[in-house]
Amino acid sequence: MQKLHYQTGLEKFNRIRNSTNILYHILFIVLSLICILPVILILSISLSSEQCIQDYGYHFIPQVFSASSYTFLWRQHTILFRALGVSVFVTLIGTAIGVLLTTSMGYVLSRPQYRLKNFMTWLVFIPMVFNGGIVSSYFINTNFLQLRNSVWAYIWPLAVNSFNVIICKTFFKSTIPDSIVESAKIDGATQLTIYFRIILPISLPVLATIGLFLCFGYWNDWFQALLYIDNSTLNSLQALLNQIMNNVDYLSRNAATLGISSAEMARTMPKEGARMAIAVIIIIPIACVYPFFQRYFISGLTIGAVKG
Amino acid sequence: MKTMDSTKLQRKGRKKRWTKDDTELSLLAAPTVVWYLLFAYLPMFGLIIAFKNFKIHGNFIKSVFSSQWVGLENFKFMFTSNEAAIVLRNTLGYNIIFISLGIILPVILAVAIENLHSKRMAKVYQTAMFMPYFLSWVVVAAVVWGFLSYDKGIVNSALSQMGKDPVNWYMSPQYWPPFLIFMNLWKGLGYGMVLYLAAVVGIDPSYYEAAVIDGATKWQQTRYITLPMIKTVIIIMFILNVGHIFYSDFGLFYQVPRDSNSLFNVTYTLDIMVYKSLKSSTVGMASAAAFFQSVMGCLTTLAANAVVKHIDPDSAMI
Numbered sequence: 001m002q003k004l005h006y007q008t009g010l011e012k013f014n015r016i017r018n019s020t021n022i023l024y025h026i027l028f029i030v031l032s033l034i035c036i037l038p039v040i041l042i043l044s045i046s047l048s049s050e051q052c053i054q055d056y057g058y059h060f061i062p063q064v065f066s067a068s069s070y071t072f073l074w075r076q077h078t079i080l081f082r083a084l085g086v087s088v089f090v091t092l093i094g095t096a097i098g099v100l101l102t103t104s105m106g107y108v109l110s111r112p113q114y115r116l117k118n119f120m121t122w123l124v125f126i127p128m129v130f131n132g133g134i135v136s137s138y139f140i141n142t143n144f145l146q147l148r149n150s151v152w153a154y155i156w157p158l159a160v161n162s163f164n165v166i167i168c169k170t171f172f173k174s175t176i177p178d179s180i181v182e183s184a185k186i187d188g189a190t191q192l193t194i195y196f197r198i199i200l201p202i203s204l205p206v207l208a209t210i211g212l213f214l215c216f217g218y219w220n221d222w223f224q225a226l227l228y229i230d231n232s233t234l235n236s237l238q239a240l241l242n243q244i245m246n247n248v249d250y251l252s253r254n255a256a257t258l259g260i261s262s263a264e265m266a267r268t269m270p271k272e273g274a275r276m277a278i279a280v281i282i283i284i285p286i287a288c289v290y291p292f293f294q295r296y297f298i299s300g301l302t303i304g305a306v307k308g
Numbered sequence: 309m310k311t312m313d314s315t316k317l318q319r320k321g322r323k324k325r326w327t328k329d330d331t332e333l334s335l336l337a338a339p340t341v342v343w344y345l346l347f348a349y350l351p352m353f354g355l356i357i358a359f360k361n362f363k364i365h366g367n368f369i370k371s372v373f374s375s376q377w378v379g380l381e382n383f384k385f386m387f388t389s390n391e392a393a394i395v396l397r398n399t400l401g402y403n404i405i406f407i408s409l410g411i412i413l414p415v416i417l418a419v420a421i422e423n424l425h426s427k428r429m430a431k432v433y434q435t436a437m438f439m440p441y442f443l444s445w446v447v448v449a450a451v452v453w454g455f456l457s458y459d460k461g462i463v464n465s466a467l468s469q470m471g472k473d474p475v476n477w478y479m480s481p482q483y484w485p486p487f488l489i490f491m492n493l494w495k496g497l498g499y500g501m502v503l504y505l506a507a508v509v510g511i512d513p514s515y516y517e518a519a520v521i522d523g524a525t526k527w528q529q530t531r532y533i534t535l536p537m538i539k540t541v542i543i544i545m546f547i548l549n550v551g552h553i554f555y556s557d558f559g560l561f562y563q564v565p566r567d568s569n570s571l572f573n574v575t576y577t578l579d580i581m582v583y584k585s586l587k588s589s590t591v592g593m594a595s596a597a598a599f600f601q602s603v604m605g606c607l608t609t610l611a612a613n614a615v616v617k618h619i620d621p622d623s624a625m626i
Contacts, residue, residue, distance in 0.1 A: 011513075014520045014529075016423045024420050025429065031417075032436035035498065038451040039439065041462065045454055057460035105340040108333045115330040120337060123344055129551065129626075130606040132351020133598030135586055139357075140350050144368035160343050191332035220444035223558065242446045245453070245566070272460070279450045286442045291435050294502075301499075302506040 039283060046070070046277040050270035069273030073281075076251060082233060083240040084281070090154040090236060091218040098159040098214040099207060105160070106168020106206075107195050110176070128162045138227060153228035154236065158217055164210050167303045171206040172199065209300035212293050219286065237282050244275040251275075358382055358599035362591050382596035389593070391576060399556050399577040402485075406492050407549045411542060413493065414500025418538075419530055421501065422508050434505070437498035445559025448495065452564050479570040488575070491564055492557070503545070507538040543616055543623040551609030554578060554601050 016024070037060070045058050049066035056063055073080050109120055137157070147153035176199060184194045200207065225239035235243065244250045248271045290297075354368070359382070360375040386392060424430045440448070455462045456477040464474035477483060515533045524532070556577035565575045578601055585594035610626075617624035 010517055010520055014516060014526075015425055016526055021423075021425050024424055028421065028424070028429075028433040028437075031497070032433050034494065035437045035439050038454070039443075041454045042447075042451055053460060057465045058454050058457070058462055059465075060462070101340045101343055104336050108337040111333055113324075113329065114333050115324055115326055116334060116337075120341075123341065127344065127348040129609045130352065131348065131602055132354055133602045134582060135591070135595045135598040136351040136354025136357060137347070138586060139362075139364070139368050139371075140346070140354060143364060143371075144350070145346065156343075157347055160340060160347070165340075185329070191329060191336055195336055216442060220442070220447075222444055222446045222563075238444055238446050241450065242563070245446065245450055276450060276454070279447050282447055283443065287439070290438070290442050294435060294438065298502055298506050301503050302510075 039287070042276050042279050042283070046273050046280045048273060050273055053272045066270075066273075069270045069277040072270050072274055073277055079240070079251065080278070080281075083235050083237045086151060086154075086234060087219060087236040087238070090151065090221075091215055094155040094159060094218040095211055095214040097155060098164075099211050101160050102164045102210050102214075103168050103200065103203070103207065104195060105165045107172050107199055109165070109169040110172035111181075112178070124162050124165050134227070141228060148228050149231045149234060150228075151234060154218070154221065154224050157224060158214070158221060161213075164213060167300055168206055168210060170303050171203065175203070205296065205299065208293070208296040209303075212296050213300060216286070216290075219282075237278065241275065241278045241282060244278065248272075248275065352602075355595075355599050355602060357591070358595040362595060378592075382592040383600070386593050386596040386600070391581060394573060394576055395578055395581050398574065399554060399579075402488065402492075402556065402577070403549075403553045405489055407546070407553070409489070409493060410496060410500060410549065411546060414497060415504050415535075415538070415542065417497070417501045418504035418508050419534055422505060423526070434498070434502060438502060439498065440495045441499040443495070445557075445563040448491070448559070449563040449566065452491070453566070478566060478568045481571050481574045484565065484571055484574045488560060488564065492560055495560075500545075504538055504541060507541040508534060511537045539620075540623050543620070544625055547609060547612045547616060547625050550612040551605055553608050554604040556580070558583065 015021075041058065041060055044060055044062050045053065046069050047065055047067065048059070048062040049064040049068060052062070052064040052066075105120070105124065108114060109117065109124065111117065114120075141153060141157065142148040145156075147156065180198060181194055184198055189197070220238065222236070222238035222242050225234075225236055226242070229235065229239060232243075251269065251271075251274060354372065357372055357375065359377060359379060360372070361378045361381075362375045363371065365371045365374050421430050421433060443451075453461070456464075458464060458474060458476050458478070461477070463477070467474055475483075511534065515537075516529055519529050519533060556579045558579045561575045561577050561580055562583070565571045568575075578597055582594050582597045582601070585591070585597065613624050613626050
């Protein structure tokens with residue numbers, strides 16, 4: 001979408017009427033506000049004092065500003081940092097593993113001479129229309145692969161996705177000239193060397209696209225935790241927020257095990273603010289990053305919508 | 309998948325030998341193949357527990373073989389349960405609405421935003437509307453709670469300021485169908501718009517120029533150039549969505565209503581049923597529902613594709 005835009009006279013003539021233009025602007029301003037305001041609400045609740053929430057309820061603009069939710073979370077940093085650590089670890093390692101598995105398969109599928117190309121194409125394609133569902137996956141992951149209460153339960157199930165593989169395949173097929181691969185082969189390079197030393201370095205756009213899909217997928221995932229994680233020390237941020245949403249006393253209960261009396265905690269802690277503050281901590285990295293990487297997302301969506 | 313036929317023909321023409329290159333490529337693909345076997349194909353094999361009285365005895369694969377066959381017992385149990393009708397009605401009903409609105413509205417918005425005079429503002433709107441797509445359902449549930457909480461929520465304070473009684477939203481099922489539809493649109497609208505916009509932007513401007521010279525109105529240009537040009541994308545999205553008609557967004561139906569029992573009638577869908585029976589160890593029911601979902605998902609995808617192929621062979625996905 002980085003198209004060079006110049007306006008010809010014809011284009012100016014073909015524009016919508018000014019009144020229609022204004023109408024459209026109003027429509028989009030309203031829609032944008034509907035999409036943004038809820039996030040502002042969360043931020044504002046997390047910055048309100050607990051007393052003010054108890055007395056007046058939630059508001060778009062804090063009646064009494066207070067950073068107590070955040071200072072409270074800071075004092076509870078063992079729980080918060082552990083969850084943050086799990087989330088960051090899962091996102092980084094998961095994305096790295098996922099990108100490697102996805103692009104290597106995409107590259108192999110894009111080689112026209114490959115003997116098993118048909119077989120591999122079917123292997124990737126069938127799961128797009130038919131899947132085993134969560135029940136048998138659940139038993140396989142817990143019983144056969146022993147992923148219960150392991151950080152790998154977050155990572156493995158989401159690492160590969162056939163759509164991403166096909167995006168990679170389409171990208172490699174259309175951007176990597178066969179001559180590059182052939183000349184490298186004449187120079188004695190193996191396919192592994194070609195993939196790591198030539199293909200990956202010149203394919204940054206598709207790596208960014210797949211990486212972003214995976215990154216957001218891992219950061220936002222809470223379902224794997226719901227299925228496979230019972231051990232609260234392995235909670236990701238999303239799982240932590242989920243538990244606090246279900247039980248507002250979760251933090252104070254866990255704080256008690258850290259040596260502070262739970263009665264005192266329950267009295268002083270900013271319950272409402274703290275859980276919204278966790279939501280804010282989850283949202284902030286996303287909100288800061290996605291406007292700049294939108295175009296990689298869009299390019300992925302565009303390739304993905306082209307038939308494989 | 310059309311490329312397959314042509315390569316098949318090629319292969320018949322000249323029998324290829326297995327080369328060093330093939331070995332290397334196979335090695336490169338091996339880790340991903342292992343992933344597919346473990347996380348995609350083994351669960352497919354595991355679907356047969358829907359026909360068994362599944363009991364864990366040691367290893368999963370061993371348990372599958374040692375469990376006793378019960379034929380269609382699990383399916384009988386599932387379909388005769390009180391919930392079956394509600395679950396099917398909810399899953400299909402919501403999905404039909406989601407699919408139709410989820411195509412119509414984003415297409416309209418994509419065309420509208422492309423026609424805005426200011427491209428910079430268009431980019432700003434697009435970015436703002438994309439935001440909800442990047443939030444997880446857990447975060448969205450927190451957002452919704454901020455609005456609908458009985459004693460502190462924004463909506464109830466607004467109601468009481470207008471002199472009306474507050475509503476206990478999480479106990480009042482009548483509000484939830486439109487509400488869930490709204491939430492689904494809210495989260496997916498920006499994504500859909502961006503997807504179709506990418507297709508609209510890709511249309512060659514000379515089509516429009518020719519149309520303008522022939523005196524076509526904006527509406528005629530949209531109807532006879534834009535829509536036909538993005539038809540393929542629309543149809544592919546349609547086939548993919550129809551393939552998911554027996555699936556529901558677990559986060560939307562489980563997290564957003566906060567698993568409230570009073571809302572059971574309007575929020576209970578197949579995925580919730582699978583999850584709850586799994587967690588309550590009624591494995592027979594869970595596996596039958598999951599099997600039903602997988603098979604129906606596959607059948608509906610193929611059926612939608614066959615219909616499309618019949619009407620317009622070029623737009624079919626497979």
